[in-house]
Amino acid sequence: MPPRYSPPEGQIIQAFTFALDPTPDQAAQIARFFGARRKAFNWTLDQIKADIERHGETGESTDKPSFYSLRKRWNAEKSSVCVNTETGEIWWSEVSKEVFADGVRGAVDGYWRWQKSRAGEIKGRRVGFPRFKKRGRDRDRFTFTAGTMRLEADRRHLTLPTLGTIRTHENTRRIERLIALDRAKILGITVSRQGERTIAAVRVAVARPQQASVAQPDSVVGIDVGVRRLATVATTTDVIGELANSRVLEHRLKELRRLQRQRSRRTRGSRQYDETATKIARLHAEVAHLRQHKIHVFTTNLAKTHGVLVVEGLDAASLLQQKGLPGARSRRRGLSDAAIGEIRRQLRYKCPWYGSTLIESDKFFPSSKTCHDCGHVQDIGWFEHWTCDECASSHQRDENAAINLARWASLGSVGAPVKRGAEHQTESHSAAGKDTRKGSPTLVGAINSVRSAT
Ligand SMILES: [Zn+2]
Numbered sequence: 001m002p003p004r005y006s007p008p009e010g011q012i013i014q015a016f017t018f019a020l021d022p023t024p025d026q027a028a029q030i031a032r033f034f035g036a037r038r039k040a041f042n043w044t045l046d047q048i049k050a051d052i053e054r055h056g057e058t059g060e061s062t063d064k065p066s067f068y069s070l071r072k073r074w075n076a077e078k079s080s081v082c083v084n085t086e087t088g089e090i091w092w093s094e095v096s097k098e099v100f101a102d103g104v105r106g107a108v109d110g111y112w113r114w115q116k117s118r119a120g121e122i123k124g125r126r127v128g129f130p131r132f133k134k135r136g137r138d139r140d141r142f143t144f145t146a147g148t149m150r151l152e153a154d155r156r157h158l159t160l161p162t163l164g165t166i167r168t169h170e171n172t173r174r175i176e177r178l179i180a181l182d183r184a185k186i187l188g189i190t191v192s193r194q195g196e197r198t199i200a201a202v203r204v205a206v207a208r209p210q211q212a213s214v215a216q217p218d219s220v221v222g223i224d225v226g227v228r229r230l231a232t233v234a235t236t237t238d239v240i241g242e243l244a245n246s247r248v249l250e251h252r253l254k255e256l257r258r259l260q261r262q263r264s265r266r267t268r269g270s271r272q273y274d275e276t277a278t279k280i281a282r283l284h285a286e287v288a289h290l291r292q293h294k295i296h297v298f299t300t301n302l303a304k305t306h307g308v309l310v311v312e313g314l315d316a317a318s319l320l321q322q323k324g325l326p327g328a329r330s331r332r333r334g335l336s337d338a339a340i341g342e343i344r345r346q347l348r349y350k351c352p353w354y355g356s357t358l359i360e361s362d363k364f365f366p367s368s369k370t371c372h373d374c375g376h377v378q379d380i381g382w383f384e385h386w387t388c389d390e391c392a393s394s395h396q397r398d399e400n401a402a403i404n405l406a407r408w409a410s411l412g413s414v415g416a417p418v419k420r421g422a423e424h425q426t427e428s429h430s431a432a433g434k435d436t437r438k439g440s441p442t443l444v445g446a447i448n449s450v451r452s453a454t
Contacts, residue, residue, distance in 0.1 A: 011205045012349065013187070018158065019169035019285075020191070020198045026166055030191060030198060033163075034140035036082075036095040038133045040103025043081055044070050045130055048111050067101075067108045074104055096162035099142045141192035149186050151176045151202070158200055160189060168200070175202060183207045195281035214356045217307040222405025224367065225312065225340040226398040228384060230291075231298065234402035236410070242398075243298050249290050256283050295342050303350040310405040311344050312367065313360040361408045368401040 022030060047070060051062040063069050074081075078100070082092035092100070110130030117127035147161030155172045159165045178184035184204040192199050221240065224232045233241040245253075259280050266273040302309055344360070351358040361367065369380045376390035380397065387394045 011207050013203060014206050015201050015203045016172075016175045017199055017201045018172055020158070020200050021167045021169045022198060023167075026163060027198070029163055031140075033095055033099045033142050033191070034138070034193065035135065036092075036099050037103040037106070037142040038135065038138055039082065040074060040100040041107045042103075042132050043074065043077075044104045044107035045110075045132060047073060048107065065108050065111050067105050070108060071101055071104045074100060096144070096147065098144045098147060098161060102143045102145075139192065141190055143188055143190040145188040149189050151179060151186075153180070158189075158202075160191070160200075166200075169197075175204060178204070178206060194285065196278055197282070197285065214303075214307055214354055215305045217355075219306040220308040220310070220406055220409045221302070221306045222310045222367075222402045222408065223302070223343065224398045224401035224405055225343055226401075229398060230294070230339055231343065232398040232402040233302070234399060234406050236403060236406045239399045239402060243294065246290070246294065249287065249294075252283060252287050252290070256280065256287065259283065291339065292342070295339065295346060299343060299346040299350055300354075303347060303354040303356050306356055308357045308359060308409050309347060309351060310359045310361060310408050311347060312340055312405065313363045313365070359409055361405055365404075365408060367404040367408070368397050370400075370404050371395065372400050372403045372407070 048065045051065070054060055055062050078092045079090050082095075083090055107130060113122065113127045114129050116122045144161055148159055149161065150159040151157075151172050152159060152165065153176070155176045156168055157165050158168055158172065175184060179186070184206045187203045187205055189203070190201045192201070220236060222234050222236075224234075226232060229242050229244045231243040232239060233243075259276055263273060263276040263280060266276060347358050366377055370377045371388035371391060371393065372395070373393040374388060374391040376388055378386075378389050380386040384397050385394060386397065
């Protein structure tokens with residue numbers, strides 16, 4: 001497998017996805033490209049298999065599968081491979097050579113992933129020998145890494161090699177602006193099919209601002225991601241903001257539930273079932289997109305403003321997952337789990353960009369059921385409002401949790417002042433960069449009663 005591309009200092013790789021609105025002609029051409037990639041992939045896999053078999057039978061030594069050698073073989077043989085069986089026409093010249101190269105690369109990568117997995121060099125589930133791709137069961141896609149790739153200045157069109165200029169379903173402002181300012185460079189574009197939609201994922205290297213400085217370096221906030229509202233932001237004493245699910249989003253979610261009920265009443269495989277399933281897929285994509293955009297605006301704003309941000313640590317949300325919750329509620333819980341993961345992921349890279357520090361609470365920190373007035377911990381079930389048994393103060397679940405999370409910043413840093421760039425790391429985990437930090441809880445006041453109450 002090729003080594004992972006690492007961007008130059010001060011740059012980060014990001015992918016921006018846009019739905020495309022191709023013309024019928026372009027759509028047909030794209031479908032053809034999907035098939036062409038599959039053709040090259042399957043042909044390459046065939047070659048690799050044949051080489052292995054020949055080696056097994058005759059002992060004849062063959063080259064180790066490599067992208068370059070197999071692409072060369074493909075180029076030498078494509079005129080006999082790409083022949084229309086009915087008309088005898090040779091069709092490879094109608095497809096971008098990048099598409100074939102992508103297919104060859106896919107098969108070679110698949111082979112090496114299998115090899116490395118066999119050798120125990122890749123963690124996780126065992127990877128099997130790559131399989132031949134079948135139409136209809138393939139994740140239709142192809143990638144361009146060279147040739148003319150451009151986002152047009154009108155912010156509604158994308159230009160690709162061979163395919164030409166395609167209209168985008170949505171505005172490309174997010175990335176076009178960065179490119180125009182010379183702060184981003186396109187590395188590659190992957191076109192894929194997702195349900196009924198054609199999606200372009202634009203991979204770019206983005207230069208981030210060099211001089212990072214937050215608006216309020218002394219501000220420390222906690223962010224609780226909830227079931228009823230997307231997120232609540234608080235200082236150590238007060239709630240200062242919240243991110244509500246928008247009306248539009250609520251409406252879509254309601255519609256989604258209605259369609260899911262409708263689908264469950266229909267016969268699997270029937271035309272009506274498929275129709276509903278298509279609508280559901282489209283709505284899912286729309287909901288995901290709306291949420292993603294909302295979360296981006298939210299996290300950028302947070303990372304630009306506050307010196308220290310505290311979020312629930314890894315697994316905290318899933319630990320809270322309750323079995324046997326009524327359907328709608330567990331679905332919502334699922335949504336908020338996804339939201340905390342996404343908010344954390346975005347903050348992990350945005351905080352270093354803008355110069356704020358991200359702290360992730362210990363996963364056992366009971367942020368929602370600890371009274372922020374007296375530190376008493378009690379079981380609060382699923383109630384939104386609760387009253388402390390100890391000091392009788394009343395709390396709103398998310399607001400109380402956000403305040404407790406903000407306080408975690410100082411709990412976690414006793415003896416090690418929160419200072420940007422000099423934070424210690426008590427535990428490293430994969431996705432966390434240098435600038436994320438895990439606080440280690442120190443027993444003071446309120447937390448003592450946490451232990452005694454559990
Ligand atoms: Zn209390």
